[in-house]
Amino acid sequence: MSFLASNLRLLRKQKGITQSEMAEQLAVQRTMISAYEDGRSEPKLLTLQKLAEILDVGLDELIFHDIEKKGRKASQKRKLNILTIAADEEKENILLVGQKASAGYLNGYADPEYMEGLQQFQIPTLSKNASYRAFELAGDSMLPLVPGTIVIGSYVDQLHQIKSGKTYILVTQTEGVVYKRVFNYLEDNGKLFLVSDNEHYKPYEVRGDDVLEVWEAKAFISTDFPNPGDKKKPLSLEDLGEMIQDIQADLKRIKG
Template identity: 80%
Template sequence: MSFLSSNLKLLRKQKGITQNELAEKLAVQRTMISAYEDGRSEPKLQTLKLLSEILDVGLEELLDHDIETKGRKAIQKRGINILTIATNDEKENITMVPQKASAGYLNGYSDPEYMESLPQFNLPNLSQNATYRAFELAGDSMLPLIPGTIVIGSYVDQLKDIKSGKTYVLVTATEGVVYKRVFNYLNENGKLFLVSDNDHYKPFEIRAEDVLEAWESKAFISTDFPNPGDKKKPITLEDLGEMIQDIQADLRKIKG
């Protein structure tokens, strides 16, 4: 149990659970939680199982993995080699996930037979050193990209590599398939902050363990041709800085 005390303290804080609250859930005194976190006492097996459920962590990871230094195992195991991909003449195809198929994709993304049933295509000028997937957008939360636009993303090997302010398609266990501007707070609270470009939609948080796949947007295909008179001013570094400040203010409100 070399990492139990540090992992327990770290995960408890990431979950926003106080020592008193955790003690109530385990039906023990608060001083016992303090003893666990200081390494002065070790929980019994039944208590360990309950801790594992409360903190959403496997027993092996809780006991033997240095989460603070190496990060969560769920994040580390995200690798391109586990993806189900389609090929043609040894060239990797781009798998297309239509909007109507997005619900089925949540259950079939690791099923080779299901993946082969989805449309496949190729595009020139994309780097051959990445795996790509295409997702059809629904709704108007990411205007000026209209519903029906196809966003092509490259697979993100580890969530920690997500760049704040960039747009990503996230395949999630809680929100389904979403396309958002993402801000990375994994080191602070183990969560990602998702923002719509259409300010009529409120931003929200999602836990890292609820993200099944992440795809960094690289290109899009749309039948909507922009009007020169409708051109929008491009986002500058100053705009991005103001956006991050607004998001941090929203986070403080959420935590409050």
């Protein structure tokens, strides 16, 4: 079954391209673009290839994959945004995104002037082969890390590098800045499954193409010292195994 017409219309709008602009790039009449999107006409192979290039999509996905319902099939392969960094004497600084700054980060993450306004610091023990950013936690969804804890993450430049069961800071268009345990189902349905370590918070999904930045958690800074009598403990391998089984069962129910 071909999803060409609906995919063309959806991807064109997501890219912010008008029918007239697309027609100009293809050197055809605007009415021809309308015909493609209505299913009244199908483009020739050379035109298809150019459409795929303009829309940044593979031919197979463009023609045979229902992007509107299933999300981008190839989203796990795409590279994320070019990272804006801050340097001091040729050493890269760690930028701190506090709770108050996290809302503005969605609009300023690619703006060098915004980045210069954030607090900066360095931790010499971290590997020099990665870029780091620090985010202050706002809630208690990832206990035993309490609100106010600063989580330091290393930059992940491709979504397929996300390892299921690890914790990440995700910067997303729909959920903002979140710190969660992530399970990677991009290859299956183009989505990531986000799980809180605090069982009182329900897991949820985000689409791969909603993700702007990914940071793998590497360290944290907290003024809350652990109490030996505290019953809270990190997830064990057995806990993770049970969590994965529950997630798989949930996904089966969703697909059903």
